[in-house]
Amino acid sequence: MPRIIVDVMPKPEILDPQGKAITGVLEKLGHTGLSVRQGKRFEIEVDQITDARLDEVRKAASEVLANEVIENFTVRVEEAQ
Template sequence: MPRIIVDVMPKPEILDPQGKAIAGALQRLGQTGFSAVRQGKRFELTVDGEVTEEVLEQARHAAVTLLSNPVIEDVTRVEVVKDATIGVSE
């Protein structure tokens, strides 16, 4: 079944204490190649049937009205993924 991926990130001017804590932890673990971290949210919406433009528009609407707080967050991606597996590539 196809899915729609929605990524939400804090606006650039918003402090991100979780991202800052992760950046510090990476440094302590010897992962020194990263200068900053921003932590966001990812939502996977499974679609029953075909992803039409109407369904995609519903996902966009949900992204800005329910899945994010538009005062402090930006929706950075609303994308259809047809592949059944999503993972980290090596």
């Protein structure tokens, strides 16, 4: 069943302490040259994927899933693996 994916990432200009911490840990483990940023991924199962549902998910993302002051989000459809 296809599902709707909402990816939420910190805005580029916003400090990402979690990403920085992970980058540091990876370096200590010998994985150098990997610059990491961390965000959230939401998988949303719906009965049917229609334009109206996608608009509703966009609305739900901006109301609940992302804090648009500091985060950007994208909405897309993904075939279930």
